Amino acid sequence: METSRKLFIRALKGETLTRPPFWLMRQAGRYLPEYRETRAHAGSFLDLCFAPELAVEVTLQPLRRYGMDAAILFSDILVVPYALGQKLDYVEGEGPKLDPIRTAAGLGRLSTAAFHERLAPVYETVRRLSTAIPETTALIGFAGSPWTVACYMVEGGGSKEYAHVKSFAYGDPQGFSALIDQLVRVTADYLSAQIEAGAEAVQVFDSWAGVLPAPEFRKWVIEPTKRLVELLAARHPGVPVIGFPRGAGPMYREYAVETGVTALGLDTTVPPEWAAAELQSVLPVQGNLDPIMVVAGGDAMREAAIRILKGFSGGPFVFNLGHGVVQTTPPEHVGQLAALVKSWPDLSDA
Numbered sequence: 001m002e003t004s005r006k007l008f009i010r011a012l013k014g015e016t017l018t019r020p021p022f023w024l025m026r027q028a029g030r031y032l033p034e035y036r037e038t039r040a041h042a043g044s045f046l047d048l049c050f051a052p053e054l055a056v057e058v059t060l061q062p063l064r065r066y067g068m069d070a071a072i073l074f075s076d077i078l079v080v081p082y083a084l085g086q087k088l089d090y091v092e093g094e095g096p097k098l099d100p101i102r103t104a105a106g107l108g109r110l111s112t113a114a115f116h117e118r119l120a121p122v123y124e125t126v127r128r129l130s131t132a133i134p135e136t137t138a139l140i141g142f143a144g145s146p147w148t149v150a151c152y153m154v155e156g157g158g159s160k161e162y163a164h165v166k167s168f169a170y171g172d173p174q175g176f177s178a179l180i181d182q183l184v185r186v187t188a189d190y191l192s193a194q195i196e197a198g199a200e201a202v203q204v205f206d207s208w209a210g211v212l213p214a215p216e217f218r219k220w221v222i223e224p225t226k227r228l229v230e231l232l233a234a235r236h237p238g239v240p241v242i243g244f245p246r247g248a249g250p251m252y253r254e255y256a257v258e259t260g261v262t263a264l265g266l267d268t269t270v271p272p273e274w275a276a277a278e279l280q281s282v283l284p285v286q287g288n289l290d291p292i293m294v295v296a297g298g299d300a301m302r303e304a305a306i307r308i309l310k311g312f313s314g315g316p317f318v319f320n321l322g323h324g325v326v327q328t329t330p331p332e333h334v335g336q337l338a339a340l341v342k343s344w345p346d347l348s349d350a
């Protein structure tokens with residue numbers, strides 16, 4: 001088999017590389033002045049997600065500065081409920097607001113009739129990116145996991161306790177399954193369309209995987225992810241799927257073994273020494289620098305990054321953060337981090 005010229009793809013195929021590829025979750029965004037500039041011209045955040053020319057531009061912005069080994073499509077996980085007809089607004093300073101669906105009866109409000117039509121601009125962005133990015137850069141498509149997207153659909157936005165979605169899932173598991181099953185199917189279709197448009201790997205963001213007890217984690221995180229991965233593998237064999245069950249803790253191991261994902265995104269709390277032995281021995285891993293280390297910068301950032309680079313140097317690894325870049329991150333700290341990873345393991349010019 002021909003080896004890819006793209007470090008990111010080689011790592012996901014299981015190769016142990018001397019210098020790991022890197023990209024950063026939420027690498028495009030408000031910490032960059034050029035993003036804020038483009039965003040000001042776009043109107044709403046959803047307008048930006050659905051304007052291919054602008055979405056391509058903001059995807060490329062971090063690559064121009066830092067030369068990441070992968071570009072991630074600029075969009076949002078909540079375009080899926082939007083495409084199913086759920087009302088969605090991004091309220092400045094408050095985050096996303098949806099018209100909540102709290103019971104099985106509310107599922108009648110969802111429809112797949114306009115699904116791909118509403119998401120067509122996203123596919124167009126992927127198509128344009130596949131030729132716009134450098135030859136050695138890989139293109140990542142993404143979606144939220146069924147569980148995490150359901151969290152937003154049921155809560156109507158972010159939440160501290162996730163009480164509504166848990167009450168629905170625990171109190172009416174059959175009704176809640178109808179929502180999860182629909183999300184498995186449409187998410188498979190959505191990711192499949194991104195792959196057909198040129199995405200070379202996909203990441204499934206499960207930001208709220210960590211709020212569930214073990215039995216419910218198996219039922220609402222592992223099982224649906226496994227079905228999603230099976231649907232994708234049947235249509236696109238060999239296209240890597242990165243699963244990111246943030247906060248999974250000890251359940252990371254079961255997720256890694258059971259879901260069939262190609263690679264595993266690790267959150268900030270996962271110790272590299274443990275993960276190298278228990279997870280990286282099974283599949284390639286990605287992560288997991290605390291995004292706040294990049295806000296702090298200096299020796300703290302450098303030492304934390306080196307600990308991670310060393311910890312995962314014995315197996316297939318993609319350097320990343322353990323969660324998304326935050327808005328207060330100084331862009332020059334990202335530059336210093338990029339220089340460090342790119343010069344690894346020779347630190348003389350970092």
Ligand SMILES: Cc1c2[nH]c(c1CCC(=O)O)Cc1[nH]c(c(CCC(=O)O)c1C)Cc1[nH]c(c(CCC(=O)O)c1C)Cc1[nH]c(c(C)c1CCC(=O)O)C2
Nearest residue numbers: 025026027028029045073074075076077095096205207324
């Ligand atoms: C839970 C979640 C969402 N969206 C996403 C997740 C999973 C990862 C995570 O846990 O952070 C994923 C996401 N959102 C965005 C991307 C773009 C690609 C990237 O650069 O990584 C990706 C991969 C853009 C965005 N998505 C959002 C912005 C900010 C919007 C703006 O510019 O005003 C961006 C750049 C809005 C958004 N979108 C979402 C929230 C909670 C918010 C508000 C919080 C915030 O503003 O940071 C839902």
